[in-house]
Amino acid sequence: MEISVIQDVLEESNAVAKENRKIFDLNRVFVVNMMSSPGSGKTSILQRTIPVLQNLGLNCAVIEGDITSTIDSERLQPLGIQIVQANTEPFGGDCHIGSHLIKAALEYLDLTAVDILFIENIGNLVCPAEFYLGEDCKVVVLSVAEGEDKPLKYPLMFRECRVCMVSKIDMIPYLDFDLSLLEANIQKVNGQLEVLFNSAKTGEGISTWVDWLLRRMEDRNDRK
Secondary structure (H helix, E strand, C coil), rough: CCHHHHHHHHHHHHHHHHHHHHHHHHCEEECCCCCCCECCCHHHHHHHHHHHHHHCCCEEEEEEEECCCCCCHHHHHHHHHEEEEECCHHHCCCCCCCCCHHHHHCCCCCCCCCCCEEEEEECCCCCHHCCCCCEEEEEEHHHHHHHHCCCHHCCCHHHCCCCCECCCHHHHHCCCCCCHHHHHHHHHHHHCCEECCCCCCCCCCCCHHHHHHHHHHHHHHHHH
């Protein structure tokens, strides 16, 4: 009986996600679901990434997920983009954004003026990986401060994602961190996962990340 309940929840979530996908396709919006543990640097990466995309003539929007507060949305406001805050506290404090929240958030966005929509999911390496929201790709951000073992401890996250962004690489000289071990652990879990490196503080690696996004957008458009 318990398994049936879980299946019902996932089936309902996927049904709403497919509705979201139809809306994204209709408006030709490329959607990126960014996930990580708390404090890995998702918002800082967006602060660096979005101006580069804007300079390329692309319009960005963000659905900002958190259990409570608007702190990260406020950090992104100076970019002059459309932002919708999706808090889960009124719904019991879920540790992930559900497809129903994405659907609700879309009512506040003018998708005809959006090329790329970033969903900044709630900080958690477990729950967000389980749910499809209608996105084009899932991305996991892993800071070097978290250690090399996270792919082995939370394998589903690294199996579900298209790319792993190793963030805060400017901190490596100050940490007991083995980058080659992290890469080896990622390969054990998902040998197809692309690995990128960046520092939101210095800007290193942001252009490579932007190039990755542009290629994925082009691939998506070619399939339409």
